[in-house]
Amino acid sequence: MKLLTHNMLTSHVKGVTKGYPLLIKATEVKVNEVDFNPKFVCRMIPKLEWSALVQAADQLGHREDLPGELVPDYEKNEDFLKKVHRVLLEVEVIEGCLQCPESGREFPISRGIPNMLVNEDEA
Amino acid sequence: MMEEAASQLERDHVHSVYDKIAPYFNDSRYKAWPKVRQFLLDLPPGSIVADIGCGNGKYLHINKEVFKLGCDVCRPLVDFAWSQGHEVQMCDGLRLPYRDGCFDAVLSIAVIHHFSTKERRIRAIKEMARTLRVGGRIMIYVWAMEQKRRKFEKQDIFVPWNPNPHLSSSFNRDDTKPRRRAAAQSVSEAIDNAENYRKVRSTSSVADEEDATQAVPQQRTQRLWFFSRSLDSVFDFGSLAISWPSSRDLRHLPSATGENEGNKPNQRARGRGLIKQVSSFFSPPSVIGSEEDVFDSDTDLQKDRNDPGGPSNPTNNNGKENQGVSVSLAQECGSLALPDLISLQQENLRQSEDQSAGGPVGTGRQEGTQSPEEQVEASCLRYYHVFREGELAELIEHHVEELHVTHNYFDHANWCVVAEKVQLWKI
Numbered sequence: 001m002k003l004l005t006h007n008m009l010t011s012h013v014k015g016v017t018k019g020y021p022l023l024i025k026a027t028e029v030k031v032n033e034v035d036f037n038p039k040f041v042c043r044m045i046p047k048l049e050w051s052a053l054v055q056a057a058d059q060l061g062h063r064e065d066l067p068g069e070l071v072p073d074y075e076k077n078e079d080f081l082k083k084v085h086r087v088l089l090e091v092e093v094i095e096g097c098l099q100c101p102e103s104g105r106e107f108p109i110s111r112g113i114p115n116m117l118v119n120e121d122e123a
Numbered sequence: 124m125m126e127e128a129a130s131q132l133e134r135d136h137v138h139s140v141y142d143k144i145a146p147y148f149n150d151s152r153y154k155a156w157p158k159v160r161q162f163l164l165d166l167p168p169g170s171i172v173a174d175i176g177c178g179n180g181k182y183l184h185i186n187k188e189v190f191k192l193g194c195d196v197c198r199p200l201v202d203f204a205w206s207q208g209h210e211v212q213m214c215d216g217l218r219l220p221y222r223d224g225c226f227d228a229v230l231s232i233a234v235i236h237h238f239s240t241k242e243r244r245i246r247a248i249k250e251m252a253r254t255l256r257v258g259g260r261i262m263i264y265v266w267a268m269e270q271k272r273r274k275f276e277k278q279d280i281f282v283p284w285n286p287n288p289h290l291s292s293s294f295n296r297d298d299t300k301p302r303r304r305a306a307a308q309s310v311s312e313a314i315d316n317a318e319n320y321r322k323v324r325s326t327s328s329v330a331d332e333e334d335a336t337q338a339v340p341q342q343r344t345q346r347l348w349f350f351s352r353s354l355d356s357v358f359d360f361g362s363l364a365i366s367w368p369s370s371r372d373l374r375h376l377p378s379a380t381g382e383n384e385g386n387k388p389n390q391r392a393r394g395r396g397l398i399k400q401v402s403s404f405f406s407p408p409s410v411i412g413s414e415e416d417v418f419d420s421d422t423d424l425q426k427d428r429n430d431p432g433g434p435s436n437p438t439n440n441n442g443k444e445n446q447g448v449s450v451s452l453a454q455e456c457g458s459l460a461l462p463d464l465i466s467l468q469q470e471n472l473r474q475s476e477d478q479s480a481g482g483p484v485g486t487g488r489q490e491g492t493q494s495p496e497e498q499v500e501a502s503c504l505r506y507y508h509v510f511r512e513g514e515l516a517e518l519i520e521h522h523v524e525e526l527h528v529t530h531n532y533f534d535h536a537n538w539c540v541v542a543e544k545v546q547l548w549k550i
Contacts, residue, residue, distance in 0.1 A: 001210070001212075002210055004190060004210075005192055005210045005212070007225075008171070008192070008221050008222060008225045008226075009212070009220050009221060009222075010220055010221060010222045011220070012218050012219070012220050020222050037188075039168060039169065040168065040169055040188065040190075042169070043167075043168060043169020043170075044169060044171075044190065047171060047225070047227075049222075107220075111202065111205065112205050113201055113202070113205055113211055113212060113213060114212045114213070114220075115212070115213040115214075116194075116212050116213060116214040116220035117196070117213050117214055117215055118215075118218060
């Protein structure tokens with residue numbers, strides 16, 4: 001699971017109103033090399049919940065110097081874009097779980113795949 | 124309660140079937156419908172797209188400028204998609220784990236026809252609409268009731284999965300179409316066989332009618348036999364006087380006291396009762412011919428009255444008329460949205476080539492199974508609700524006000540809708 005994906009994921013346990021963002025507890029993390037496409041990263045940024053991304057990167061110990069707030073004029077800031085690229089697309093959780101911030105319910109991640117299925121009674 | 128029964132039906136006749144047949148899917152589902160491909164290619168760079176019910180991820184490699192993610196309930200298929208390098212999750216179409224309005228586009232290709240009630244189909248569409256941003260677009264493909272030359276008798280049907288149709292000949296056609304990038308998994312051995320792979324492509328390709336006619340007559344007949352048999356094997360609820368979920372016929376099943384069964388064992392019993400009813404129509408067997416007994420005389424296709432010798436005597440007993448009908452059916456089949464059946468045929472061509480020629484005929488069931496054949500047949504029935512013309516668009520127009528239908532068309536045996544998410548203003 002990449003952090004770009006994580007940025008979209010939310011808990012949908014019954015009754016939960018604040019199921020986002022999911023907390024990440026990772027037991028295995030990989031960092032891959034992915035081709036850097038600055039335009040792509042640029043276009044992704046407005047679609048992200050920025051603070052959720054920073055928090056997730058932090059939880060994985062991969063935040064490095066990613067700023068807590070979006071820098072102005074980031075479109076031309078290649079340095080910044082590279083950092084975002086790394087965190088969004090290169091860091092990958094292979095094993096661990098995602099935890100609903102409100103209910104505490106854990107969704108396992110195994111072999112890189114989060115299992116977001118809930119039981120009938122939970123949803 | 125209906126909801127539990129509906130969900131049980133889907134567990135038994137969608138989820139668990141796909142779990143079983145997943146290995147066979149990997150070599151069959153590589154092909155992307157061209158219009159779906161185009162929809163993806165038309166997305167602006169930097170878009171985020173979700174393929175809801177992505178199966179083995181066959182659409183996830185299209186368009187490198189957009190971020191794609193996929194999800195499905197079937198673990199083996201999702202694992203395969205991940206092995207191809209895609210971002211995928213396990214989830215349920217009725218409860219999508221994505222925040223509101225986070226996608227620029229959503230795909231739902233051959234998925235919602237597996238939901239067993241209208242209400243669930245609507246919920247599935249609404250869930251997808253929820254995850255779409257305003258201005259975002261969704262493309263939905265579902266099986267059509269109206270096929271080119273035949274119409275399914277009813278809309279709620281079971282389609283058997285036959286892993287071993289016992290066709291013994293192979294096709295010798297040239298196929299110059301480019302190979303898709305190779306699969307990483309060893310899940311499907313058929314992928315290793317490049318020739319079968321190309322053949323699978325050609326049989327399921329878009330402009331396929333000419334391909335059917337190029338086949339050697341005898342081979343074509345065997346192929347026809349397989350296809351016509353498969354379509355005829357579509358299990359027609361109506362002909363059994365069981366319609367789902369009408370309560371009228373639940374009297375045939377272990378006591379259904381209507382609404383609140385509550386009790387799980389009761390639900391299962393009801394489900395099993397239905398399956399028993401279903402399976403009793405597949406008479407025991409060890410000959411392929413047995414399935415023909417299921418067919419009504421009022422199906423518009425002639426049955427293949429093959430002798431129990433099966434495909435080794437494919438055409439002898441067929442009247443000319445049979446062949447005529449079968450021929451046209453197969454030509455249609457080439458362009459039908461039945462890639463799974465087609466590829467299974469190829470998979471088993473290879474298998475039967477490998478096996479000794481004298482292999483048992485008509486055992487045609489999942490390999491290694493010990494259970495009575497009725498049970499196996501019943502357990503590999505996939506539930507479909509096939510859509511009438513206009514039904515999908517109507518469903519959206521009347522029940523999903525946040526979506527506005529922009530395109531509505533028929534594509535290779537599917538009804539297709541493209542719709543745009545609109546901002547709703549509540550006064």
